[in-house]
Amino acid sequence: MCLLVVEDGVSTRDVLEQIDELHKLTEKPREEFIVVPPFKHKPEHFKMFNVCTMEEIFSTLRDLSEKDYKPPQKRCAGKPTTEMEAQTSKSFISGVCDYFKRSSTEKRNGSNENLSDTKVNLVLLGMSGTGKSATGNTILGKTILEKTKFLSEASSMPVTTECQAAETEINGTRVRVIDTPDMFDDEMNSSVRNHHVTQCRQLCQSDPCVYLLVIQVGRFTDGERGILKKVEAAFDLKAEKQKNKKIIILFTCGENLQRKKMSLQVFLQKCHPALSEIVEQCDRRCVVFENKTSRQHQVTELMQTVNRMLNKQQNQ
The missing domain is CATH 3.40.50.300 (P-loop containing nucleotide triphosphate hydrolases)
Structure with missing residues (x-):
């Protein structure tokens, strides 16, 4: 799952070309690229893509912060990361990815029209x-x-x-x-x-x-x-x-x-x-x-x- 953040003023054609280039570069399936449109956008311009808005991202992060996924604490410069802290960081990142995958799937399954x-x-x-x-x-x-x-x-x-x-x-x-x-x-x-x-x-x-x-x-x-x-x-x-x-x-x-x-x-x-x-x-x-x-x-x-x-x- 990859988030593609779109700048203001970018056309649908530009997004398609970016996804196509990333698909060739990473060999990831095109459906794994989730488009994050700018704050002010018309939903119909991005309806052909899997979309996750900025608001949904912030909401997701808030939800995760209240669950078992805790981001690691700030560390002093030069202080090595412990194995437990590294595992916690991986767990948090994995949790964010899983949450977005599940959210995207649920939105697509939400009705017969999609x-x-x-x-x-x-x-x-x-x-x-x-x-x-x-x-x-x-x-x-x-x-x-x-x-x-x-x-x-x-x-x-x-x-x-x-x-x-x-x-x-x-x-x-x-x-x-x-x-x-x-x-x-x-x-x-x-x-x-x-x-x-x-x-x-x-x-x-x-x-x-x-x-x-x-x-x-x-x-x-x-x-x-x-x-x-x-x-x-x-x-x-x-x-x-x-x-x-x-x-x-x-x-x-x-x-x-x-x-x-x-x-x-x-x-x-x-x-x-x-x-x-x-x-x-x-x-x-x-x-x-x-x-x-x-x-x-x-x-x-x-x-x-x-x-x-x-x-x-x-x-x-």
Whole structure:
């Protein structure tokens, strides 16, 4: 457990980059870094992190001072530290660390809207307008609180501009859904793209991590022809034996197939050759969503596909 004290005026992007650098330097899991924001801060700016405020730190230290953990007395310069005093100091430091770990875990376990010990991360990737946010809300279901839902609306401009996450439980499996902006636009500055990738990785608190490549039925664009390679490059997903083992294709606007009375299999037989190649590269793992209607069976089918893929990975 590490406390990262943030200075006033530091952006979320800066914090993500600091955590990423510390993770590489110390090899500690990213979730072990607890952010301590400045006294005057807006809670929504740090909601994606494990946070402990200055007030909580002082309160924790006061609580510990009233328990068994006693800090060592001041010593005269040059006077050696006894073994008992050294043990007391270690006990106090250990007590502070344990207290913060327990406090952080309890806060994450406090409600269903912020479940801890995530079992599966589902990362929504794709171009703008394909329905990533709406798909995320479908996966989260009706029981999720309104304030934790992803913003999804018709717009000529991208609605999602930063990566964000929400958690739920599906058939006994804890699921962390991560919504992302379009980070594969060829006109996007590389520094902005790197920021989104770093932010997304930070939100993936633990393995396993499954990437859902969201593509709209009947709208396969030129920009999507090379999107699989872009995803693999951005997240270090090297395909083995020409098959990517961590990506599932999620088609939105499934109602278009319903109107045409066309099955997914028939659609895949008639789709653009470049799209057919992407499907083959992902070992034909595909699901279809209708986000305008809440149908639990499509979420169940998605989780079954996820579980089959993860089980296959474990058995290899």
